[in-house]
Amino acid sequence: MHCYMQVKCLLFATLLMLSTVADIHAQKLNLDSLKQLLPVVSDSARYELYIKLSEETPNDSALYFADQAQQVAIKLGSKSGVARSLRAFGDYHYAQASFEGALEYYDKARLLYESDNNLSGMAEISKRMAFIQRTQGRYAEALEYAFQALKNYEKLEETRSVGDMLRFIGFVYNDQENEKSAMEYFRKALKVAEELDDELSKAITLRSLSELLDKQGNSAQALEYAAKALAIMQELGDAWDVATSNRYLGRIYHNRQDYDIAIDYYKKALAAFEKLGDKQAEVNTRRFLAESYYAQRRYELAIAQAEKAYEIADEIGMQKGIKETARTLADIYDAQGNARRALMFYRKYVEMKDLLLSSEVQSSIANLQTKLAVEEKAQRIKALELERSQQTLLRNSIIAGSVLFFAIVLLVFSSYRAKQQQNTRLQHALKQLRETRAQLISAQKIASVGKLATGMAHELQHPLHSVYRLTEFSKQLLASLKTDIQTTEITDERKIHLQATLERLEQHAEETLQHSAHATALIKSVLEYSSLRASETTDANLNALIADTLKASYRMWQDKYSDFEVVLSVELSERLGSLKLSSQEIRYVLFNLFNNSFDAMHEKQKKLAAADYKPELRVVSRVQNKMVEICVRDNGIGIAPELKEKVFLPFFTTKPTSARHTGLGLSAAHEIIKGYRGEITIESKPGEWTEVLIKLPVEHNEETLS
Incomplete structure (x- = not known):
């Protein structure tokens, strides 16, 4: 008994340490000592240990501990426990960048949390699903899950989490270039951070606000917010956040055309990112640095930074970085007069742009299919649970004896009728679900075509504008030639022939102008209609x-x-x-x-x-x-x-x-x-x-x- 009490005390101390760790510099957990406790503790304590081990254990061992936690939760009959283990599976896939796998596990966990009315679990799952949807560029779904998480955090009165979700919603609106809504939610998040005296959240939000203000042309206030964010980050001593704040300041000074100051900030950020080994941040910083050199017409320095950024992006498979850097290199080489290199990088830019668009569409369709499959499974589970409960009721009724014979007959008849009605409703719901699935996949494909049409319309505007201007210029040249012919010493017959030719050319030029104007109007109509589809209800x-x-x-x-x-x-x-x-x-x-x-x-x-x-x-x-x-x-x-x-x-x-x-x-x-x-x-x-x-x-x- 004394030994057992010692084990319980040791377990209590270990769990207390796990629940109160908040400092990122805390000492690493002793995983071996936790594993030694597993055989001697109760099922509920063993479940908590498995969950912690799944969170702290690297590589595929995390999956083993998550599975063990799930088995214990099933034994305990805890829906929320099973949901928490499913969340651990999802977290593992999320960390491996297997987003579709993570979404599948999160969706299963969400259904269990909802059936158990667990607001905290629902909020955490909605938050994670929102993060993935934003990463995949599905902003409408990201906002839907983010608002669900925000609502539950508000009910739970978890103010810090409320502030985090307000800031996240601002990020999503900013991704959609909805500056008004982004500004609204960033300011709400800033207010929460100030109430909590949370300096880190305050600095991150100020940094985001500075970016928005810079886009709106309010560079003075943008600089003020960015400088405040940098000062807070320097005081907190986080090297990555300090580097990121320096890069934000560099962008603001670049947009103000203070290129020398921008370059200084970029260099500080670049040195930090290189030291930290953050390749993605290094790619973006080098590209920004190249843009500032390019604006100063220091082409050799610009090429050196952009080429290095392109090389790193290609090395780590950063497709968006390859696309943006290729476009920057095309512009630099074009300005330098190197048409061959400019064309090569422009083709790479177009290739990556098409690839990213195709990947996004395929990912969206796969996500819809996964989501609908999970919902179909949930419907089947509910039907099986209903059938099992009806069978149990029937068996217990029969055991009651012949005294309740007539009551049993009536109950069986009612149960059978309810089961038939339920089956009919389930069949109808399944049919509707399949129809909705087909409609959603069709809508996604149509949306992808719409994106492609909008992109093509943007790309066609510039050559059409050039055709229109060159045709107008040709008309002016023709008018000048007609005047010159009148003063040129040639035969009358030759003059008449030349004038007739010029008149035909003027007619052709006028027709070209009309067709160009019509094509421009068509493109404008396509763009206007495309912009309507993103409007809010x-x-x-x-x-x-x-x-x-x-x-x-x-x-x-x-x-x-x-x-x-x-x-x-x-x-x-x-x-x-x-x-x-x-x-x-x-x-x-x-x-x-x-x-x-x-x-x-x-x-x-x-x-x-x-x-x-x-x-x-x-x-x-x-x-x-x-x-x-x-x-x-x-x-x-x-x-x-x-x-x-x-x-x-x-x-x-x-x-x-x-x-x-x-x-x-x-x-x-x-x-x-x-x-x-x-x-x-x-x-x-x-x-x-x-x-x-x-x-x-x-x-x-x-x-x-x-």
């Missing part, structure tokens, strides 16, 4: 959107045609409240509909040239059969029956192709409305009227019908 007042968009569209047409007057009839239902939608997307749809109506009425007014024709536009909003309806009716030229089915096709237009008519407006509007599970239809009588009807479901917005 909020509670929006639909009536206010209709009224504001109609007013803006009509003002635009009156500015263009001062004599164009339209009788506006607007009937907006007071039953409409707020709808969950993207204001930017719906405004885009309405703006296209109103512009088409004004265009049709203006065209009819020009054709008739009659004083008795009065353009009229009627706009109505209403609620019918749990659907919000928006009706737009004009008395313009109408649409021919054979063209009505084609109006929603991309690039289809009844107008001559020009910079104003690209044929993308109604197509984009149709896709947006479909995205809300709504519908858009067109009815028309040629020469008299056209009516467009939009229907949006409101089953999840019941307050709209109040």
Whole structure:
């Protein structure tokens, strides 16, 4: 007994030491002594030891201890214990950069934590899944998990964790270039850090704020925040954070065009990263240093740093670093006049850009498949648990004896009926899950094509602009040649021939300008529509959107045609409240509909040239059969029956192709409305009227019908 008490005391002291270690310079745990305790302690204590050993043991041994912890947790009947062991499996895969494997284990742990209503476990899992989603570039999913973690930490009143998640959310918004939201959450995180007197969190947040302020052109406050962050990091004595703060200051001074100061800070950061052996940080710092040398036209120094950065990035397989450094080298060699090297690195940049895009798409699809597979397994587990509980109930009822015969028969019948109904519901849920899976994978593929189209549109803008400018310049040269021909001493016949040739060339140049303008408009339309898909869904007042968009569209047409007057009839239902939608997307749809109506009425007014024709536009909003309806009716030229089915096709237009008519407006509007599970239809009588009807479901917005 005395020996047993000594063992218990030793175990208590060891666990107390493990639970209170916070200083990164604490003495390493004696793993061998922990292993010696395993055979002589209780199951609950043995579970805690296995978990700690899985966290502290390097390499594949961690998997063994996590598995042993899971077996003990199953024996104890602890759902949260099993979930914690699954989390240990996920942590191992995360450390090995096997993100899909980590997500699979985290998702299983999440389901168990939820069934056990363990807020702390749910928060930790959501935080880890958010980190992985951000690493993989899936920002919408990262924000979803981050807000789940934030909500649970707030319920638990874990203020330090709340501050960490606020800062993380700011990082994700910054990755998406949503500077307004990023600034909001960074400032919230800074407030929490100041309340806790957490100098490290305060410095990291100040550093992030300095980057945002620098992007917004507020370099003075950016420098102030970055300098404060550096001072705190120097006081804390963490070499990596000091180096990172120096690099932030270098970027700010570079953007201020104070290149000498920027170079000094970069050199300090580079020396520290080399000493620490952080290759990724060294790649980025050398590339920034090369950019500052390049800005000073010190090309040889710039090439030396960029080439070294490229070499290290290639050595460690840092694909993003290879891509960015290749682009920097292409710019430097191009400025130096070395066209061959510039072309070589530009091709490498394009190759890596395509590779990263393809990898991101494949990773997203794989993640969706994994997530859906886990959900299917969870459904099957629930069905098996229900069936087992029903069988137990049936067996116990039979043992009760013949006295309860009629009650048993009734119970069996009820149980059987419930089981059949449950099976039917499960089959229906499984069918819906599979359909959703197919839709999600299809949507991901479409999104990847959209990204590719947006990238191509960006790349095409510059050559089109060059074509347009060169054609204008050619027209000027042709005009100059025509003048020169008049003063040149040549035969009249030769003059007439040359002038005719120049006139044909001028005509060709004018056609080229028109086609270039149309192509530029198409690219602009593609980019505008692509930007709509990233817009946020909020509670929006639909009536206010209709009224504001109609007013803006009509003002635009009156500015263009001062004599164009339209009788506006607007009937907006007071039953409409707020709808969950993207204001930017719906405004885009309405703006296209109103512009088409004004265009049709203006065209009819020009054709008739009659004083008795009065353009009229009627706009109505209403609620019918749990659907919000928006009706737009004009008395313009109408649409021919054979063209009505084609109006929603991309690039289809009844107008001559020009910079104003690209044929993308109604197509984009149709896709947006479909995205809300709504519908858009067109009815028309040629020469008299056209009516467009939009229907949006409101089953999840019941307050709209109040």
